[in-house]
Amino acid sequence: MPTVEMERRQVVVIGAGPSGAIAAALLKRKGHDVLMIERQHFPRFSIGESLLSHCLDFVEEAGMLDAVNAAGFQMKNGAAFAWGEHYSAFDFGDTFSNGKPTTFQVQRADFDKLLADQAALQGVDVRYGEAIVSADFDLPKPQLDVLREDGSQYRVEADFVLDASGYGRVLPRLLDLEAPSNFPVRQAVFTHIEDHIDSPTFEREKILITTHPIHRDIWFWTIPFSNGRCSVGVVAAAEHFEGRMENLDECLRGFIAETPSLACVLENAVWDTPARTIGGYSANVKTLHGPGFALLGNAAEFLDPVFSSGVTIA
Known part of the structure; x- marks a missing residue:
């Protein structure tokens, strides 16, 4: 049998969207070795464009807030609701707790690429056009098989794996973690x-x-x-x-x-x-974490897009 190309890393993050990029940057800032693997190439289209204010706290913690502020995204100060002749508006500044009074509405192609680029600038190893095709967590350390666009494969052994693959839900699929949602389709x-x-x-x-x-x-x-x-x-x-x-x-x-x-x-x-x-995007999982892995954001559970909470929770 041919020798499998093997690589050893401390942390592997699956997916370079907002949850993956921010988690990877936070870990890198703590001194960890981080590899982030993304199946697609950025920029790419995605929905989930209206952020909550609390999201920016994590962007700031990851050292990316200056870049986001400078990007020219649409400022968002709240939400409005309409039904027939009825209309109500709510302002994020009207709050009983501390927190940022504004956030942004973003075209995710630009926003996600900005965050991933910021993670790379901080030293995260980011690889695009690569897909996780199998995962083994029964070994002393987790191992992932990665497929490149040219058809070649390699294996990466990690101390820990974070799945931030969004709707792709890589580890829930590969590890049989998916569970039916109680929400209507x-x-x-x-x-x-x-x-x-x-x-x-x-x-x-x-x-x-x-x-x-x-x-x-x-x-x-x-x-x-x-x-x-x-x-x-x-x-x-x-x-x-x-x-x-x-x-x-x-x-x-x-x-x-x-x-x-x-x-x-x-x-x-x-x-x-x-x-x-x-x-059919509402999803549950049997567990949010296990030996050697944890699930982030939509890779774990997703309810409904009305609350704009996906990126923040991720």
Whole structure:
């Protein structure tokens, strides 16, 4: 048998998204040797663009806040909620506890690359285009088999592994850790648009959550960015999408057309990006950690995108 190329590292982080990049930087700042392995190449599209203020505390702890502040992302000071003629807005500065009163709304392609680059600048070894294909945690130290884009493989032995692979959920899949969610199956259809919003009631400093006027279990996000674009998406139980999924663009715009308050906000939008979909994303696991590993963020458990909590919890 051919000799397997072997590498030994102290900590391996799977995934270079926000949870992986921040965890890797925190560990590196403590003096640990850290390798971060990412299947995709950055920048790459992702949703989850409206951050919570507490997220910036971790960004700051990882030594990345100056870079994030300088990047020109859309400032966010709260959230607004709309249903029919009803409208409420909440400001992060209205709080009984200490904390940052603002955060950002970010295009994740740019934000995630910025954080990963910052981790690399701090000395984290970041490798793109590599996938974890098997994992063995029954050995004295965990071993991961890694597949490169050219088809070659190598094995890395680590003292500890952090899985920050998001929806890929690498270790839950490989270690049979996945468990069924008690949440109903939900679907999301979303896109980015050139928004051209001129509504006097719309605040670019807030995420707008809009509820369908009839079906209260259908809701929309509208997340404005600093460059005149928005992320727009609809979330609903799977049965609401029956007969609508052949054309995702028509599906999303059809739901919006049924919601007059949101249709008015987006009446001048240029729909220039094909819509995408994700479904059945709520997930549980049998354990969040075990001998030699721990799961971070969406690689562990995910509820629903309405609270913008994913990056913060990760």
